[in-house]
Amino acid sequence: MTVSSRYQSSEYEALATDVQVSLRHVSKVFPGKRGLLNRWTGKARSDYLALDDISLDIQHNKFVSIIGPSGCGKSTLLSIIAGLSTATSGSVWMDGKPILGPGPDRGMVFQNYALMPWMTVEENIRFAVETVYPKMSLTRQKNIVRENIQLVGLNGAEKKHPHELSGGMRQRVGIARALSISPQILLMDEPFGALDALTRGFLQDEIERIWEQQRQTVIMITHSIEEALLLSDEIVMMTRGPAAKIAQILEVPFPRPRNRETLDQYPSYHELKAEMERHLSRETRAVEESRVQAA
């Protein structure tokens, strides 16, 4: 297969079938610091246009990765979809309804796990279930917690606290917690970024296995080309900031279930990898050059 730049922004409307999440002309400006005090302390800054006119459609049951140079606005984009941040202009939709804030239809997995340190594994997960489904019977809540602990392979660790767990196990709790509220979409912000290479590989395989079982929509930010190619159906490549845009969306055609050992036997694997490497190194080089010029 040839590497496709499937959608350029103006074509989205025409191709939007079975769309679950839809961004239309989304821009995000972080207001600068003005005022006398900021000028005095040398902290004055002008407004920063992080995202510029982003339109994107994400279809049901797709695994979509977002990749781009450091600081381009990936987390900002994800937090707008999560409803944790608002777009300065444009609109964000889920199943035809505008996203106006966070909701249980979207489960979030953070790089730093964001677990309650004083709660055990099962308490952390149950807390999420109780909060989202306060009227659910205790038995049902416990069953959901048990099922999700089983799903992520944490049996035996139920009574442990986060400080007693490895990074990989903590992230399993983060994933189980996000899945326990039965979200329609899983949003993951560099979920494996803090893990060593081996643990990262194990957890990628786990995510692939879980995704095969559940096939729900996932939007994941990653810095890893290999990770994106292993897990994704589509890879959204962003340009550098300020005013970051979507440069290109790559389709990843490999059959599932996927196996990291055999993935590079597909000729298109190397084409896609090279395309992503070229994009990232071009954008990163431009960021570095502009830093040097500004210094």
Ligand SMILES: Nc1ncnc2c1ncn2[C@@H]1O[C@H](COP(=O)(O)OP(=O)(O)OP(=O)(O)O)[C@@H](O)[C@H]1O
């Ligand atoms: N609350 C904020 N106020 C001002 N600027 C912000 C704020 N949050 C993010 N930014 C800026 O917006 C830009 C995009 O940030 P963001 O964290 O979304 O990028 P990213 O692509 O996720 O970065 P990384 O790859 O390093 O995780 C950065 O220049 C960042 O400094």
